Amino acid sequence: MRVAIVGGHGQIARHLHPLLVAAGDRPVALVRSESHRAELEAASAEVRLLDIEREDADAFGRAFDGCEAVVFAAGGGPDGNKERKRTVDLEGSLKSIEGAGLAGIRRFVQVSAIDVDRPVADDTSDVWRAYVEAKRDADAALRSSDLDWTIIRPGRLTDEAPTGLVALGPEVSRASIPRADVAAVLAAVLDRSATIGHQWNLVSGETPVAEAINRAASR
Template sequence: MTRIAVVGGHGAVARLLHPLLVAAGHTPVALVRREEQADAVAALGAEARMLDIEAADAATFAAAFEGCEAVVFAAGGGPDGNTERKRTVDLEGSTKSIEGARLAGIRRFVQVSAMGVDEPVGDDTSPVWQAYVEAKRDADAALRASDLDWTVVRPGGLTDDEPTGLVEVGATVSRGSIPRADVAAVVAACIDDPSTVGAQFELVSGDVPVGEAIAAAPHPA
């Protein structure tokens, strides 16, 4: 049984991920900010631990990861219009998770990012969206530059539709959407597939079963 730390453990993707990790024989360790969130994730089979992503330093992240063998970064500042939180959550939350994993001696790290964040933003882009894109871009770059066994998952537009179990994966794919439940399934599959170490890929709904698609996930040259 492997403990998997999930940063942003009460987020929409994370709440769908926890039961999948349990079904695969793992113990999800959900890092949450509030006590009521702890009760919610415990009901999904996760072990809840308290962590304020914005206030904590890397050493505190490392302490929260104690006993875990892998980290999933699934946190996000959300569509709240708050430009600053894109930096403190989406970027600094990731970089502190990376350093926390290193301090805790954890090698495996899977990051949920977003499609197209390496592309330049247009002049008419809102400041909030620009901050979000830059935060995700820089967080991915920081993870790739680390010596961790990383995987970067970059989904398209997220929906609350029922999962299909069918996806399209590629270094780049055409713009599209994907149910959060299918993103969670891909993350769970990556955790248990060492061939995805060093892989970064975009992800939308498609016609290939998750396991088959992940096995063919592209790696950097």
């Protein structure tokens, strides 16, 4: 399966590429800058250029050509520029959803953030509020689409070594998780039809990834 990864040079995506290759899939890294090509091709990813913020849904559809699935792993992050929460986290997702439809792709996996449907506390920063609202609205748009979607909502992301042990489900409480473990879950849900139509929180836990997915999908 050829998998288009929006945000293909992001930290989660760079963990995901080798996992897809090991599973016999072909990662297609969609990136803004040509400067990332050598690094990503060394990881056996195909590289295509796509400016998430400046290009339209038609360009996304063309970038997805020949792919069978899309992973939206782009994000402006919880810090920094408030405006980029809209242009990357929300509008990037909306254009990816539309682009998938234009390219005839049904499978779509989205990386979100834990518990973004819950109201934002009044004492949070404007940037954090914009981030949560962008992720919330992007998830709502994907859920209302006719795509075969799965939404993964990790807790606080870390760069610690992967453990392969997670807690996954709609009511999992806030905690942290290594980015590498998030990537492992993304790779594992892609070709599992039982995960379609599910939205799960994801943090570090005590259950191996495959078992955690099986349990969550059976509920």
